[in-house]
Amino acid sequence: MLISRTKKTRLPSLTFFYAICxxxxxxAIFPLKTEAVQIHSxxxxxxxxxxxVVNIRTKTYVKRDPSxxxxxxxxxGMIPKRKGSSSLGSGLVYNKNGIIVTNYHVIQNASEIDVYxxxxxxxxxxxxxxxxVDTKTDLAxxxxxxxxxxxxxxxxxxxxxxxxxxxx
Numbered sequence: 001m002l003i004s005r006t007k008k009t010r011l012p013s014l015t016f017f018y019a020i021c022x023x024x025x026x027x028a029i030f031p032l033k034t035e036a037v038q039i040h041s042x043x044x045x046x047x048x049x050x051x052x053v054v055n056i057r058t059k060t061y062v063k064r065d066p067s068x069x070x071x072x073x074x075x076x077g078m079i080p081k082r083k084g085s086s087s088l089g090s091g092l093v094y095n096k097n098g099i100i101v102t103n104y105h106v107i108q109n110a111s112e113i114d115v116y117x118x119x120x121x122x123x124x125x126x127x128x129x130x131x132x133v134d135t136k137t138d139l140a141x142x143x144x145x146x147x148x149x150x151x152x153x154x155x156x157x158x159x160x161x162x163x164x165x166x167x168x
Contacts, residue, residue: 042168052092053153054092054100055088056091056113056142057113058086058088058107058112059085059086059110060086093150093152094153095152096147096148098143098145100128101139101142102142104140107133112127115144127144131143
């Protein structure tokens with residue numbers, strides 16, 4: 001039994017050794033390009049994009065039915081009849097007409113939607129309304145009043161991308 005065990009353990013190690021030798025010989029025939037561009041920081045890109053990125057805060061109100069709520073029955077209506085919850089997400093300015101793109105799960109069932117613009121000097125809040133959703137892709141389109149100070153983000157052409165390209 002001892003002999004068969006050593007043969008079984010040698011076979012995978014020989015296969016591995018053979019695979020390494022083939023890989024090294026292939027690399028010698030087809031050398032890899034080493035002209036890679038090294039990216040040290042995304043700070044410049046992030047700084048230019050900050051003007052087009054927004055925070056989205058939502059509030060959802062659900063009316064409680066007092067006849068189904070035991071707390072309302074026993075507390076004689078002392079608990080508020082509306083229950084509120086909130087969520088937080090992000091979005092981007094699509095164009096100067098006031099179109100904001102965000103995720104659907106951020107605004108799902110929202111009663112109020114507030115869009116926060118974060119400039120270093122001032123913080124501005126605007127009410128938004130939903131003009132379109134796509135639940136399959138988790139996208140939502142919001143509309144805010146148009147403003148000349150809106151800074152939409154620039155989109156690149158995805159047809160020019162290759163597998164392995166760095167995107168942000």
